[in-house]
Amino acid sequence: MLAACWAVIELFRDPELLAAVREEVKPCTSKDAEGRVSFDIDKLLRLPILQAVYAETLRQRMHFFLIRCPDRTDIKIRDWIIPKRKTALTLTTVEHYNPENWNTGPNNEHPVDQFWPGRFLKYDDASPSSPPVFSLKGYEGSWIPFGGGPRMCPGRHIAKRDILLMIAMTVTLFDCEILGEGKDVQEDSSLRFFGSGVPYPRNKIPMRIRRREVNIA
Numbered sequence: 261m262l263a264a265c266w267a268v269i270e271l272f273r274d275p276e277l278l279a280a281v282r283e284e285v286k287p288c289t290s291k292d293a294e295g296r297v298s299f300d301i302d303k304l305l306r307l308p309i310l311q312a313v314y315a316e317t318l319r320q321r322m323h324f325f326l327i328r329c330p331d332r333t334d335i336k337i338r339d340w341i342i343p344k345r346k347t348a349l350t351l352t353t354v355e356h357y358n359p360e361n362w363n364t365g366p367n368n369e370h371p372v373d374q375f376w377p378g379r380f381l382k383y384d385d386a387s388p389s390s391p392p393v394f395s396l397k398g399y400e401g402s403w404i405p406f407g408g409g410p411r412m413c414p415g416r417h418i419a420k421r422d423i424l425l426m427i428a429m430t431v432t433l434f435d436c437e438i439l440g441e442g443k444d445v446q447e448d449s450s451l452r453f454f455g456s457g458v459p460y461p462r463n464k465i466p467m468r469i470r471r472r473e474v475n476i477a
Contacts, residue, residue: 262458263419264426267317269465270375271427272436273443277313277377284309285428291476297433304424308394312377314423315396318405319356320375321447321458326350326407351455352404361402432474439466 271278288303304310328348335342342348355361357372363379370376380399381392396403406413413419430436438445442465453459 261419261422261426262460263314263317263321264423264430266321266458267313267423267427268430268436269438269445269461270317271313271431272438272467277309278431280309281313281427282431285432286476288428289432289474289476291474297474297476299425299428299432301421301425304428305421307424308381308392309377310424310427311394312380312392313427314420315380315394315403316375316377317423318458319362319379319403320373322356322405323351323353323454323459324457325455326352326404355402355404358402361399433472435470435472437468437470439468442466 271281284307285299285304288300288307289297290300291297326349328342328350329346330342330344332344334344359372362372364370364372365376365378370378380394380396382395382397383392384390401408406416406419441463445461445463445465447459448462449459
């Protein structure tokens, strides 16, 4: 799954974030008598940093067109009119990269073209040591990787479960060292893929992968 792959790439490019996700995932991990590792998916779905990585990956990497066609009456949106039986296309990238929509840090040190899961994390000012809370509040209509309204993607829930599980499995079971040009890998923004979902990387990503020893108390 491309979204999970991009999330893993970002994690292994950021050792501090990788360590935070590994620490968060650890309580959701268990090992049986034969050494097989398993994960509690319901617990993974409640982890704030892991969810923020997921949400930021889709904000940055999901590029597709929302298609709407009013079939009964014209629709007026501010100064625009969509005539009935005419098709309107909205590109998710416009909202996902609109700096007016997104938290970019107190000093704008995290522009929208950079990967920063902190956009989706809320902290308690009264208790700075308390863990963050994952939140999409304030981003309604701006974070739209699955569309919106009654035609929102029906598979979004299983997609989230799959993405979180793949991220958790990869960071727990493997060490991935991204090599050379892979450290600065970019999306393939050619018209072959743009507008059809999460894009492939522009180039191959050389990396060295090693199995990790999983120590579970």
